[in-house]
Amino acid sequence: MYTLKKSLGQHFLRDENICRKIVDALQEQPFNRLLEVGPGGGALTKYLLELPGIDFRAVELDAEKVQFLEATYxxxxxxLIHRSFLDIDCPFEQPFTLVGNFPYNISTQILFKVLEWENQVERVIGMFQKEVAQRVAAPPGSKVYGVISVLVQAWYxxxxxxxxxxxxxxPPPKVMSGVIALVPRNEVPDMRSRRDFFLLVKTAFNQRRKTLRNAVKSLFPPEVLTDAIxxxxxxQLSVADFAALTFKMNGKNG
Structure with a gap:
């Protein structure tokens, strides 16, 4: 068999009903290419391999799991791509779907990587620590609405x-987990550039207890900062609010 490695955030899914629920959610929309992140012991993988007509790949960092998976399936x-998901190049030339019981210690970095690939990822069905899943899905005004909420929701x-x-x-983790779906938005809000948008959102939430005027004053001309927003x-700001503000930022930041 194989051993579990805490250093890699490994908690392997063993509930067949949950595996089937994830695969059912995956099949609610058609897809041709699929990448599984962190197949581990293959709980989901065995179902994914049965999907007909799919170009399937999986990325796994742990050499022991790679050996086990290749021997078992x-x-x-x-x-199988034997590397960290965070280090791989885009695995398909055309858009693909992403699925996985994501390692909790890199789950938000996985989402940033998805955003880096821009239009390549057509859908994500992912399992996260529940509080991370809630943060990604949080609406404006929520206590857990933050950087990852705004950046992901701008595109998905x-x-x-x-x-x-x-x-x-x-082994059982000490926390609840949650499964979320990401589907590309029909219309991404207009913004001056992705770079400005990322900079503004990260700067704004870096001092979330302050008003925007104090948190982001370095990014805007003084006269703009008098605006009520x-x-x-x-x-309190929506994704569209942040996107619109990028047009009022100082000339090229950085």
Whole structure:
């Protein structure tokens, strides 16, 4: 068999009902290419390999799991990428769907990587620590609405699908988990540039207790900061508000 490595945030799914629910959610929209992140012991993988007509690949960092998976599921030969997901190049030339019980220690970095790939990722069905899943899906005004909420929601509609209790994993994590779906938005809000948008959002939430006027004053001309919107705090602004403000920022930042 194989050993579990805490250093890699490994909590392997063992509940077949949850595996099937994830695969059912995945199949609600058609897709041709699929990448699984962190297949681990293959709980989801065995179902994904059965999907007909799919160009399937999986990325796994742990050499022991790669050996186990290739021995247990011969159909995986040539489909496994033995690297960290954070270090790989885009695995397909055309748009693809992403699925996985994401390692909790890199789950937000996985989302930033998805954003880096811009229009390549046509859908994500991912399991996260519940509080991370809630943060990604949070609406403006929520206490957990933050940087990751705004950046992901600028490009994707986020839907919280269902909770996954600790007992569904081996070993059980100390927290609840949650599965979310990301589907590309029909229209991305107009912004001056992705770079300005990222800079503004990160700067605004870096001091979330302050009003925007104090948190982002370095990014705007003084006369712009008199606008009433700057009296609000970052969590009160919508994705569209942040996008619109990028056009009023100082000339090329950085």
């Amino acid at each position: 011969p159909a995986l030969k040539g489909k 509609e986020v839907q919280y699908l269902f909770d996954v209790p600790p007992g569904c994993f081996k 700057f009296q609000q705090r970052a969590e």
